[in-house]
Amino acid sequence: MPAVPRRLTWTVDLLGVQPGHRVLEIGCGRGVAAALECDRLADGTYLGIDRSAKAVAAARERNAAQVDAGRAVFAVQALEDAVLAPDGTLDTVFAVNVNHFWTHDPAGELDRIKAALRPEGRVFLAYEPPPGGRLDTLAPRLGAVLEAAGFAVAATHDPDAGLLCVAGKSVGRAGRTS
Template identity: 50%
Template structure:
């Protein structure tokens, strides 16, 4: 299978440690989850997507990780998700337009609550022609910073990412 560059790039930026608890928003058919599970030894991935068809495909692709408890999938929108405070060390979203096409205040508030201190939010896009990358980075960067994250923008050709680090220290033994 040919893995899209945007997914390998995004997982590389996220840089999960072997024991991280990762949330992927808009997991589609689970390609990024497979890439994440390859990096995790004791860590886990929880993935959400609004499409039941996509989640079923993701479960099939990641069957072994689901069976061993390293991956779990939920059919739901981010707005409908509810996780305990500090549940995740890293959060990934690739081409999830809700963060730049409208107000994502409720979602960013929830992500801030769900991330552990020192956690990383990684929001990535591959705009069709790259011309909107600057617009996306600007809008998303401002919104993420307004929710108390320390932000950085990263570009690679047409790919763009906004990284948000939650203030605080990571869990003991984590980089």
């Protein structure tokens, strides 16, 4: 198998997922990050969604043991159509190189994510810009989008690797506390 891209290992390390967490990955692709996440979950669960049926099929195959164990589920869904967790029980939502959050107005999707998160749940938007891409303009843009949706925001950079993650913590909503 090819080496795992640095953007995925770096992002998964930032998430700080605990064994019992419920995790959603938006744009799960072929399930590479899912394999890293599921290794950290004992009695937690992972849901990966992607628009591509081909990618989801590859993710299911790559993570067959986790799917068979009931720890991972993969679905062909766009974020705007996805069934998330309306009961506010997700601990972490993350997306790597999902441009929708900065190329469109994601207010509706972020509202849905916030409703799906438990109190103090977190969303992580990680990017490795293409050559010539600028992290210094992307970070404030993503931060403003998350703040407008009611998240407390922090940004993390890895300038040596050209990586950015903007994280938001859900604040000010009722829901699950454990």
